Amino acid sequence: MxxxxxxxxxxxxxxxxxxxxxxxEPRWQQRWADEGTYExxxxxxxxxxxxxxxxxxxxxxxxxxxxxxxxxGDLLVRYHTMQxxxxxxxxxFDSFGLPAENAAIKSGVHPRPFTEERIAELSSSLRRIGxxxxxxxxxxxxxxxxxxxxxxxxxxxxEAGLAYRSTAIVNWCPGCHTVLANEQVIEGRCERSxxxxxxxxxxxxxxxxxxxxxxxxxxxxxxxxxxRVKLMQRNWIGRSEGAEFxxxxxxxTGNARADVDPLxxxxxxxxxSFGMTFAVMSPEHPRVQELTTSEQLEAVAKFQAEVANRSExxxxxxxxxxxxxxxxxxxSVVNPFTGNTIPLYLADYVLMTYGTGxxxxxxxxxxxxxxxxxxxxxxxVRTVQPPDDFDGEAFVGEGPAINSQWLDGLGIDExxxxxxxxxxxxxxxxxxxxxxxxxxLASRQRFWGCPIPIIYCDDCGMRxxxxxxxxxxxPDDVEFRPTGESPLRYHEGFLHTTCPGCGGPATRETDTxxxxxxxxxxxxxxxxxxxxxxxFDQEAVKKxxxxxxxxxxxxxxxxxxxxxRFYTMALSDLGYAPNDLREPFKRLFTxxxxxxGGSKMSKSKGNTESPEAWVDAHGADALRLAILQxxxxxxxxxxxDFQLEGCERFLNRVWRxxxxxxxxxxGVRDGEPTENDREIGAATHRLIDRIGGEYERWAYNTAxxxxxxxxxxxxxYAQSDDGPHGPTLASAVDTLLQLMAPAVxxxxxxxxxxxxxxEHIHELLWPEADPEQLTVSSITMVVQLNGKVRDRIEVxxxxxxxxxxxxxxxxxxxVSQLDGAKPKKVIVRAPKLVNLVV
RNA sequence: GCCCGGGUGGCGGAAUGGCAGACGCGGCGGAUUCAAAAUCCGCUGUCCGAAAGGACGUGUGGGUUCGACUCCCACCCCGGGCACCA
Numbered sequence: 064m065x066x067x068x069x070x071x072x073x074x075x076x077x078x079x080x081x082x083x084x085x086x087x088e089p090r091w092q093q094r095w096a097d098e099g100t101y102e103x104x105x106x107x108x109x110x111x112x113x114x115x116x117x118x119x120x121x122x123x124x125x126x127x128x129x130x131x132x133x134x135x136g137d138l139l140v141r142y143h144t145m146q147x148x149x150x151x152x153x154x155x156f157d158s159f160g161l162p163a164e165n166a167a168i169k170s171g172v173h174p175r176p177f178t179e180e181r182i183a184e185l186s187s188s189l190r191r192i193g194x195x196x197x198x199x200x201x202x203x204x205x206x207x208x209x210x211x212x213x214x215x216x217x218x219x220x221x222e223a224g225l226a227y228r229s230t231a232i233v234n235w236c237p238g239c240h241t242v243l244a245n246e247q248v249i250e251g252r253c254e255r256s257x258x259x260x261x262x263x264x265x266x267x268x269x270x271x272x273x274x275x276x277x278x279x280x281x282x283x284x285x286x287x288x289x290x291r292v293k294l295m296q297r298n299w300i301g302r303s304e305g306a307e308f309x310x311x312x313x314x315x316t317g318n319a320r321a322d323v324d325p326l327x328x329x330x331x332x333x334x335x336s337f338g339m340t341f342a343v344m345s346p347e348h349p350r351v352q353e354l355t356t357s358e359q360l361e362a363v364a365k366f367q368a369e370v371a372n373r374s375e376x377x378x379x380x381x382x383x384x385x386x387x388x389x390x391x392x393x394x395s396v397v398n399p400f401t402g403n404t405i406p407l408y409l410a411d412y413v414l415m416t417y418g419t420g421x422x423x424x425x426x427x428x429x430x431x432x433x434x435x436x437x438x439x440x441x442x443x444v445r446t447v448q449p450p451d452d453f454d455g456e457a458f459v460g461e462g463p464a465i466n467s468q469w470l471d472g473l474g475i476d477e478x479x480x481x482x483x484x485x486x487x488x489x490x491x492x493x494x495x496x497x498x499x500x501x502x503x504l505a506s507r508q509r510f511w512g513c514p515i516p517i518i519y520c521d522d523c524g525m526r527x528x529x530x531x532x533x534x535x536x537x538p539d540d541v542e543f544r545p546t547g548e549s550p551l552r553y554h555e556g557f558l559h560t561t562c563p564g565c566g567g568p569a570t571r572e573t574d575t576x577x578x579x580x581x582x583x584x585x586x587x588x589x590x591x592x593x594x595x596x597x598x599f600d601q602e603a604v605k606k607x608x609x610x611x612x613x614x615x616x617x618x619x620x621x622x623x624x625x626x627x628r629f630y631t632m633a634l635s636d637l638g639y640a641p642n643d644l645r646e647p648f649k650r651l652f653t654x655x656x657x658x659x660g661g662s663k664m665s666k667s668k669g670n671t672e673s674p675e676a677w678v679d680a681h682g683a684d685a686l687r688l689a690i691l692q693x694x695x696x697x698x699x700x701x702x703x704d705f706q707l708e709g710c711e712r713f714l715n716r717v718w719r720x721x722x723x724x725x726x727x728x729x730g731v732r733d734g735e736p737t738e739n740d741r742e743i744g745a746a747t748h749r750l751i752d753r754i755g756g757e758y759e760r761w762a763y764n765t766a767x768x769x770x771x772x773x774x775x776x777x778x779x780y781a782q783s784d785d786g787p788h789g790p791t792l793a794s795a796v797d798t799l800l801q802l803m804a805p806a807v808x809x810x811x812x813x814x815x816x817x818x819x820x821x822e823h824i825h826e827l828l829w830p831e832a833d834p835e836q837l838t839v840s841s842i843t844m845v846v847q848l849n850g851k852v853r854d855r856i857e858v859x860x861x862x863x864x865x866x867x868x869x870x871x872x873x874x875x876x877x878v879s880q881l882d883g884a885k886p887k888k889v890i891v892r893a894p895k896l897v898n899l900v901v
Numbered sequence: 902g903c904c905c906g907g908g909u910g911g912c913g914g915a916a917u918g919g920c921a922g923a924c925g926c927g928g929c930g931g932a933u934u935c936a937a938a939a940u941c942c943g944c945u946g947u948c949c950g951a952a953a954g955g956a957c958g959u960g961u962g963g964g965u966u967c968g969a970c971u972c973c974c975a976c977c978c979c980g981g982g983c984a985c986c987a
């Protein structure tokens with residue numbers, strides 16, 4: 064089963080001074096597994112840590128993107144372990160999902176064995192790159208033990224009103240009779256059948272993430288996350304403050320009708336209400352029929368049908384002609400501020416999912432409204448005075464209110480408050496906070512997912528499945544239709560059940576949960592994956608959570624990370640997670656993607672690169688090092704840019720140095736260290752100081768440069784005329800190996816065991832830099848003339864400003880360039896720089 | 902389109918308002934070798950110059966500053982996300 068050579072076969076190497084990763088790596092991987100080096104028990108006495116890389120979708124052998132992700136994670140696990148912590152390092156598999164289902168439809172093979180095979184392949188890849196996990200804790204989201212608690216949480220959310228059923232627009236393929244993922248819609252057509260995709264309203268399950276909008280927003284401030292991710296989440300939540308108020312419907316004479324409810328609109332700019340010259344409803348608005356006049360019925364129906372087939376991205380785009388993107392309803396409403404009658408339109412860019420689904424349009428202060436007004440010949444009234452030099456159209460900047468009666472002259476903020484006070488005092492509406500965030504549509508019309516534990520009874524209606532039924536697992540004896548329809552809908556054994564209320568015949572929900580549900584709490588289960596009585600024990604969660612370092616791709620910046628945060632808050636409120644655990648991930652690192660030829664790698668593009676061939680031929684350590692060296696981890700990288708050969712060459716250099724290759728090190732010196740030896744010693748301590756800092760701030764590429772520079776220094780030292788000082792060289796090399804151990808674990812473990820028999824480098828503590836050794840006696844001070852470097856002077860690090868200035872003015876090169884002139888100004892930044900301005 | 906990033910030698914990158922190009926790749930030269938590979942040593946932004954040295958140079962155009970790859974404004978190009986890929 065295991066193709067790796069046995070340890071006995073490789074320990075006796077006739078040429079111990081050759082670096083042979085093919086022998087070394089499997090042996091150490093076996094040892095870490097056998098000894099459980101990175102297995103952490105819940106009663107581990109060390110300070111607990113939790114380093115987690117986002118669990119992968121198992122797509123087969125690791126691709127280079129996986130390898131990059133898990134290399135970063137592994138480095139941190141090993142680094143923090145060397146700092147004396149008991150670091151929880153689990154792995155799992157996000158094993159439900161569309162690709163396995165698509166493969167099943169194509170091949171007829173059930174997704175379960177297909178997925179299990181992919182998991183085995185990926186697991187093997189991860190082991191072979193030297194990534195270490197506590198494999199006893201492995202979680203697979205399609206595992207019935209996980210499904211059970213996933214469904215149990217769904218029921219708890221349902222009981223608490225956090226899960227509910229409503230309708231939503233989905234992509235419907237009329238040919239396949241199935242719902243399509245956005246990804247399956249190619250230019251408006253089904254990728255399977257090429258039918259024109261319809262957008263259809265269907266019953267769906269939702270999670271009430273909007274209940275947590277404010278906390279999701281507020282907590283961001285205190286998270287140690289990349290600023291850009293926090294910014295994207297803030298914008299996604301999209302909190303806005305404004306007012307919601309009703310526009311009375313006008314009768315034929317232009318007066319407000321008392322017998323019909325006003326049309327509520329939401330605005331963030333109530334201060335501009337005097338400039339409202341028309342109003343717009345979303346084409347899906349429930350009152351469209353009611354508010355369309357008979358003459359306009361046909362045009363409105365036509366428009367609604369057109370919009371129904373447009374994606375939201377299209378609808379929100381400000382590209383293209385606007386004159387075809389709206390239609391007049393024939394009705395009018397009253398602007399309550401001016402008393403004027405204004406026309407009521409429909410427009411595609413107004414969405415039913417935001418605000419009230421209807422807006423007041425103020426072309427003077429909103430460019431899209433301006434464009435619309437221009438296209439349809441509607442009035443434009445400015446209500447904010449633009450500056451004199453303003454030559455644009457709609458003005459969104461700051462300025463005094465104009466054309467606004469009792470608001471005239473006020474600034475935006477003041478005018479807003481006063482307008483809202485008036486709206487409230489007139490009983491038209493009130494101040495309102497709105498969020499762009501929508502509830503989470505969590506049901507999928509698919510087979511390969513976690514079934515939603517709900518039962519429908521003709522008599523009792525919708526009923527939660529009894530807890531004793533859990534887990535409800537998708538059946539194995541199913542037939543996949545080429546159309547992509549979920550087989551659950553036709554599987555009699557799955558579909559038919561008895562009603563938990565009346566005991567009569569009933570049917571099961573055939574929708575499954577979004578795979579983001581699976582990934583919204585797996586990190587909690589890692590703390591206590593063996594628990595059969597509850598999803599996890601609170602004490603176990605308290606020991607390890609929140610995750611100290613979460614690592615994953617930037618593509619998850621919004622959805623997964625938002626859903627996982629919501630789940631943690633909800634579970635905390637429901638009492639299943641500790642009540643003070645509000646945020647799951649204390650620190651987040653989002654790595655860039657690995658691209659091939661400049662574009663995102665994906666199976667559909669066929670441009671994935673398998674790193675296995677490289678590992679086979681040259682070893683995992685060189686690959687890991689190349690990944691670390693290539694780029695800052697946060698940035699995207701092209702596979703073509705990895706410098707695998709250079710890294711392999713470097714590891715060979717380290718090997719020759721540490722294995723004391725006699726062609727490199729021709730004997731060492733004993734006795735007292737010389738000045739030069741002491742400088743090597745100091746450089747060693749500077750390296751400790753440097754690498755620790757670089758690991759902490761994810762500067763792995765410069766850490767690798769540090770290893771290389773230091774190795775170059777030691778090569779010169781080893782080949783110097785008077786030869787290296789034995790103890791100094793030994794200490795320098797040992798330190799280098801320790802610092803490199805988290806990055807390239809196999810070669811460093813092997814070399815360390817060669818140099819220190821019986822010792823395991825990964826069980827050593829991280830070296831500490833001696834502060835005394837970090838002080839320097841002189842530093843290079845730059846002397847500039849008008850900001851251009853003209854000289855460099857060696858000075859004491861604690862030189863005073865005046866001495867620095869004097870030294871600069873005394874420089875021969877400065878004296879000749881100044882040619883007797885006096886500097887007008889002298890900028891001194893002792894001891895680094897003096898700038899003379901003439 | 903909207904939200905978020907990024908643009909530095911032949912290439913990947915370094916430099917968190919203070920020496921632009923660390924380190925690596927590639928290239929060139931030397932040592933070693935019968936020869937080659939491997940290895941070791943050195944040089945390598947562009948232009949002018951024999952050299953010393955000088956000028957130019959971080960996507961484009963402006964600005965702030967004694968000083969800008971770094972901060973601000975506008976634009977161009979590339980990448981991620983946009984709620985059913987994960």
